[in-house]
Amino acid sequence: MSxxxxxxxxxxxxxDVVSLGPIGVLPDSQRQGIGGKMIARSKEIARQLGYRAILLCGDxxxxxxxxxxxxxxxxxxxxENMYADALHVCELYEDALLGVSGRYYEDEIYDVDVAKAKQFDKLFPPKGIVKGTPTQNKYEKMVRRVKVPC
Ligand SMILES: CC(C)(COP(=O)(O)OP(=O)(O)OC[C@H]1O[C@@H](n2cnc3c(N)ncnc32)[C@H](O)[C@@H]1OP(=O)(O)O)[C@@H](O)C(=O)NCCC(=O)NCCS
Incomplete structure (x- = not known):
């Protein structure tokens, strides 16, 4: 999703910048380069649309x-004006972010209303929720790592 x-x-x-994520590849299809290809294609489209950078939170x-x-x-x-370990940037052309520093604001669509999302999910056949995988645990720890700029 971008x-x-x-x-x-x-x-x-x-x-303006592009936010990328979440991104997901079905477990059976992971480690075949699909994630990398989706990211490369997202960069290509964002560049064609005239964006200077892609930002995301991730490992x-x-x-x-x-x-x-x-x-x-x-x-x-x-x-919140904090450096976040999970926050990453990819410039889409040379010096695209020269002179561009400050606070990054994600689109408000990321502020998911959990109750509404649960209602929405009821429209679909039930699926088990997978929790506590090593990558989820690592990500949850990482998103909490923020520090105040000096
Ligand atoms: C992260 C994800 C999208 C990568 O997709 P993919 O198609 O497997 O990625 P690629 O094949 O392009 O790259 C795989 C390489 O990245 C590595 N990799 C994947 N996730 C990683 C992670 N969290 N940390 C470090 N390396 C990771 C793999 O070990 C592999 O490296 P290798 O081939 O040297 O062993 C996929 O693993 C996924 O859907 N994970 C669950 C959802 C998720 O965590 N999404 C990201 C946050 S939104």
Whole structure:
């Protein structure tokens, strides 16, 4: 899933970016390059649409291999003005983020209303919810790692 979000510089200037995620590949089809191809294709489309960067929250071990870098490198903070270990950035052309630092605001669609989502899910045949996989546990720990900028 890709959505339009933005970075708000400390002087108030706003720059549109793309938020990527969640991304998922069925377990039986993982590790065949499908995730990498989806990310590469998303970059290509975002670049064609004129966007300067893609941002996402995810595991550094995976996303640094997909051309992303820690947002802190670009002095990009979350909406609460904190550096977040999970927040990653991929510039879509050279120096695309030159002079673009500030707070990153995700599209409000990410603020899921859990009660409404549960109601919506009832429209579909029930599925088991998988919880506590190693990658989920790692991600949950990582998203809590935030620090105040110096
Ligand atoms: C993350 C995900 C989309 C990757 O898709 P994929 O098609 O398996 O990815 P690719 O085949 O392009 O890349 C696989 C490589 O990335 C590695 N990788 C996958 N997830 C990783 C992770 N969380 N941390 C480190 N490496 C990871 C694999 O070990 C593999 O490396 P290898 O081939 O050297 O062993 C897939 O594993 C998935 O759907 N996971 C569950 C949902 C999820 O965690 N989504 C991401 C957060 S929104």
């Amino acid at each position: 959505l339009k979000s933005y970075i708000k510089r400390d002087d108030g200037a706003v720059f 550094p071990d995976y996303y640094t291999r997909q051309g992303f870098a820690a947002a802190q490198v670009y002095d990009i903070r979350n909406s």
